[in-house]
């Protein structure tokens with residue numbers, strides 16, 4: 001069974017300290033100013049966090065996926081907008097290049113990611129969200145290049161990314177069998193950010209709409225094979241969902257700890273709130289859900305490291321951890337009473353931040369479809 005190495009466990013202590021001492025104090029400001037300061041991203045670079053998961057032959061430290069997931073959780077406890085910068089660069093951009101990219105693409109892009117150059121994934125379109133195979137952005141062959149036209153929406157790391165993994169239709173009319181995945185540099189002529197998208201939570205994360213207007217990319221930028229890009233993005237999301245589960249865990253744990261601390265201090269009816277059985281039962285339920293979500297999530301991360309089938313496991317982790325984050329942050333706010341509803345405390349921000357984890361990288365309705373499809377396959381009587 002693949003476990004984290006002692007070195008990885010030791011490095012995680014630094015990540016925990018970094019998140020608690022340097023990120024957490026900035027979380028409120030990041031939310032208010034709707035941006036993660038470059039100085040914080042630079043610190044993540046200095047600490048080698050972008051290099052952590054990149055294999056040594058491409059300039060990284062070759063650490064495990066489990067290490068990366070624990071690091072995402074630690075950073076999410078402090079600020080989930082900040083963790084998404086790292087998570088997006090590694091699970092959404094680097095992972096597909098690593099899994100399916102040519103040697104040339106790996107050499108060119110993974111080294112840059114290891115140095116802290118940020119990437120993103122552009123799949124979703126105004127007309128194609130849950131039904132990702134319905135994308136309309138096209139790439140038409142022109143000599144040794146492809147010309148991309150279309151619009152992508154809700155792209156995380158939007159303004160920070162120097163390159164994106166982009167899904168396009170290369171053979172119209174063939175549904176998911178006509179989709180290819182390309183790497184596209186953000187500064188390619190014809191590619192522009194048409195707007196920033198304002199959000200309920202993770203406000204520090206840059207979310208944009210991208211317009212492709214005759215964007216020419218070399219054929220060699222195809223990740224994997226022509227017309228086999230849907231598989232690339234689906235497998236990418238298997239890893240990505242574990243990252244979102246870790247983000248959800250971090251948010252839930254932060255909200256929970258703050259609330260538990262508070263109920264021990266706050267007195268009503270001449271005693272601490274934590275003396276009341278109704279409050280104790282809430283604490284018990286929150287802790288139980290968090291523990292169950294943690295087990296599911298760490299198991300999925302371990303399976304990813306071991307290259308074991310992980311479709312169902314990553315969906316279950318994402319589904320359960322995000323539902324837990326939403327429930328726990330809502331209950332945590334409740335435990336603060338009226339103070340929880342104010343922006344003086346972090347409880348309302350945790351609740352706003354938690355909501356996205358039930359939506360992106362496949363909504364939780366879609367996770368349920370994936371899980372049941374896998375179960376029906378496994379238990380098929382044929």
Ligand SMILES: Cc1cc2nc3c(=O)[nH]c(=O)nc-3n(C[C@H](O)[C@H](O)[C@H](O)COP(=O)(O)OP(=O)(O)OC[C@H]3O[C@@H](n4cnc5c(N)ncnc54)[C@H](O)[C@@H]3O)c2cc1C
Nearest residue numbers: 121122123124129130154155156207359360361362363365
């Ligand atoms: C902040 C943010 C960041 C994001 N980052 C990225 C990114 O970096 N890259 C990227 O490509 N995308 C990104 N997304 C897009 C995200 O993955 C999609 O929003 C999500 O997959 C849902 O698609 P949709 O918004 O089009 O909703 P829809 O697909 O229109 O769904 C609307 C509702 O219908 C439900 N529904 C749809 N189909 C079914 C069904 N068959 N059965 C039951 N219920 C169904 C959904 O669960 C949902 O509740 C991001 C979104 C947000 C909000």
